[in-house]
Amino acid sequence: GNSVTQMEGPVTLSEEAFLTINCTYTATGYPSLFWYVQYPGEGLQLLLKATKADDKGSNKGFEATYRKETTSFHLEKGSVQVSDSAVYFCALSSGNQFYFGTGTSLTVIP
Amino acid sequence: EPEVTQTPSHQVTQMGQEVILRCVPISNHLYFYWYRQILGQKVEFLVSFYNNEISEKSEIFDDQFSVERPDGSNFTLKIRSTKLEDSAMYFCASTRLAGGTDTQYFGPGTRLTVL
Numbered sequence: 001g002n003s004v005t006q007m008e009g010p011v012t013l014s015e016e017a018f019l020t021i022n023c024t025y026t027a028t029g030y031p032s033l034f035w036y037v038q039y040p041g042e043g044l045q046l047l048l049k050a051t052k053a054d055d056k057g058s059n060k061g062f063e064a065t066y067r068k069e070t071t072s073f074h075l076e077k078g079s080v081q082v083s084d085s086a087v088y089f090c091a092l093s094s095g096n097q098f099y100f101g102t103g104t105s106l107t108v109i110p
Numbered sequence: 111e112p113e114v115t116q117t118p119s120h121q122v123t124q125m126g127q128e129v130i131l132r133c134v135p136i137s138n139h140l141y142f143y144w145y146r147q148i149l150g151q152k153v154e155f156l157v158s159f160y161n162n163e164i165s166e167k168s169e170i171f172d173d174q175f176s177v178e179r180p181d182g183s184n185f186t187l188k189i190r191s192t193k194l195e196d197s198a199m200y201f202c203a204s205t206r207l208a209g210g211t212d213t214q215y216f217g218p219g220t221r222l223t224v225l
Contacts (some may be wrong), residue, residue: 042218046213049213091212098214100153102151
């Protein structure tokens with residue numbers, strides 16, 4: 001079946017630190033992979049996506065590369081800001097269905 | 111930028127009552143979805159809808175749930191007889207295309223509290 005396994009949180013970093021949030025997946029076929037972000041009190045917003053192997057999605061300084069050989073889609077950012085504090089969800093889509101990870105809460109302190 | 115809207119933002123109901131959660135998807139989108147997120151847990155797929163019928167549904171989407179597109183703009187989720195464990199955030203989403211490569215655009219959610 002399809003599933004997403006995401007790094008457990010919460011994660012607390014100082015401003016300008018390097019961020020990695022691990023995500024691995026299990027899927028039949030060739031899924032698309034996504035990172036969504038949920039700011040406090042808000043809905044899910046697409047952060048970035050990759051639709052095929054070796055694609056790199058990027059947005060707002062965040063990056064993730066679709067690695068088929070390791071079935072991973074790790075989220076990275078070189079220098080986090082306080083405004084990046086949120087919950088990050090890795091997701092895959094297969095057919096018309098999305099499968100989300102459990103979410104990783106990130107808090108960035110000044 | 112077009113967006114998915116949901117009403118109400120917060121719904122409080124008594125156990126056993128019926129609730130209808132409403133969504134207005136992006137106007138040129140054809141595929142519609144409902145998800146729920148129990149507090150502190152992952153976002154769970156409930157159902158997808160296309161061409162006025164259910165495309166896929168999860169095990170969570172049992173007989174107490176139904177969806178409808180009553181007109182050209184609204185997409186509703188009805189819970190017939192609410193239970194305490196239905197308390198969650200419910201998110202509507204829509205996509206223009208099927209097949210999984212298209213981005214799902216999410217609404218801000220409706221927080222349902224069942225007392």
